[in-house]
Ligand SMILES: Nc1ncnc2c1ncn2[C@@H]1O[C@H](COP(=O)(O)OP(=O)(O)OP(=O)(O)O)[C@@H](O)[C@H]1O
């Protein structure tokens with residue numbers, strides 16, 4: 423079942439000279455884990471925001487084409503309506519703190535109160551996301567007193583608690599250390615396994631390769647390619663788009679070893695190990 | 704986290720009173736002395752408010768406020784006492800300065816009014832958590848958007864001040880003088896304005912987007928994490944104040 427359909431999407435920010443998204447077309451099936459990659463200013467954040475309705479409803483600007491999310495055409499529905507289906511976590515954790523709550527626990531409750539979830543369920547949901555993102559120990563702290571990484575976990579928890587069918591994450595682990603990032607990715611993967619559709623913009627190519635089913639490669643607002651991590655990272659012209667493949671892929675490329683019976687290089691540690699040890703061949 | 708709210712968490716019977724009742728006390732304490740303009744009534748209300756502030760154990764926090772207010776009131780007393788146009792009866796003279804009875808009585812009325820108003824507000828401000836008051840008002844039907852603005856100001860202003868001191872520290876580390884004479888301080892302050900103002904504008908935009916995706920503008924009836932606090936005597940106190948106000952009005956009209 424197609425969960426997200428984007429057709430010929432064009433978008434220009436007000437006062438901007440050029441299109442931030444230029445004729446973007448793709449679709450995503452229910453339960454897929456999708457990565458969005460591209461160099462700085464490629465349009466990743468803009469595309470994420472187009473899926474939750476911030477583009478065009480929040481910014482205005484020139485908009486063409488169609489985005490259909492879980493049967494709702496974004497152009498014709500309010501952000502509040504869409505927020506029941508799609509949740510979005512932003513790049514900067516600091517500006518996602520509402521500023522109207524004095525504890526992490528209350529902060530997570532904010533969205534749930536707004537959409538009218540009954541009290542007992544609010545409490546159940548908060549307890550479960552605190553556990554999922556491993557921030558129980560700071561639940562009574564002031565949100566502004568958290569470290570960047572903890573704030574980022576809280577921001578993700580706040581959105582997950584709203585139980586959207588589709589989760590859009592814009593560089594959600596920029597402030598986390600490697601172990602913290604890995605933990606958060608595991609948590610997101612567990613949601614993905616429960617059938618939630620995940621769309622994630624990210625610069626950490628190793629993570630994209632490890633977790634995503636398919637990867638959307640953006641450049642100057644255009645879709646260059648949309649395929650499996652193996653296919654995307656095996657492209658010869660990747661550097662031309664300002665990207666470097668995962669380190670495992672680069673090593674294997676340098677050694678000239680491809681996955682058995684394909685034209686692709688390994689993209690994860692496991693794949694590389696298998697190929698280099700020769701037991702996958 | 705520093706707070707700019709004057710509220711102090713304490714256990715007292717005043718803290719346990721419904722925020723809405725404390726809010727009603729303000730117009731009540733201001734109106735009655737206007738309806739019944741006598742010094743006795745004014746003193747009665749100031750006395751009552753002071754007793755409540757004492758009972759709430761927050762009287763010490765009122766001292767700086769009163770200090771500031773007295774400074775202004777002294778000028779009122781002096782100016783009215785000496786220069787009020789209706790001044791006739793000389794009370795006393797200090798050198799070339801003459802104090803008149805009419806002006807002083809008028810100044811006393813103003814002074815009592817002002818102290819009375821300040822006391823009534825302080826009972827609310829010093830003994831009520833801002834978010835409790837706002838939540839109570841939102842439950843009564845105030846727009847959650849207005850409520851959000853009020854509550855967030857108490858958190859976001861200290862945040863801005865923290866940003867400001869981080870930037871000052873960074874500039875001091877680069878050798879900029881930030882302390883000393885007033886002119887030096889002003890010079891150090893100006894380059895702060897750019898990053899702080901611009902930064903908070905960008906933050907505000909991003910925060911607005913984050914609020915949007917968390918259903919801030921949702922039409923669904925809002926729910927609350929905490930159960931509505933039940934307060935004892937709210938109705939009794941509110942009806943009591945209403946009855947007393949009506950009694951004061953009829954006293955004024957019929958007697
Ligand atoms: N609020 C805005 N107003 C005007 N133009 C904008 C705005 N936000 C982004 N743009 C422009 O839109 C284009 C795409 O930017 P976008 O933020 O989507 O890139 P990105 O891929 O998310 O980059 P990064 O990797 O730095 O996060 C850029 O040319 C950028 O200058």
Ligand SMILES: [Mg+2]
Pocket residue numbers: 466467468513592
């Ligand atoms: Mg971005």
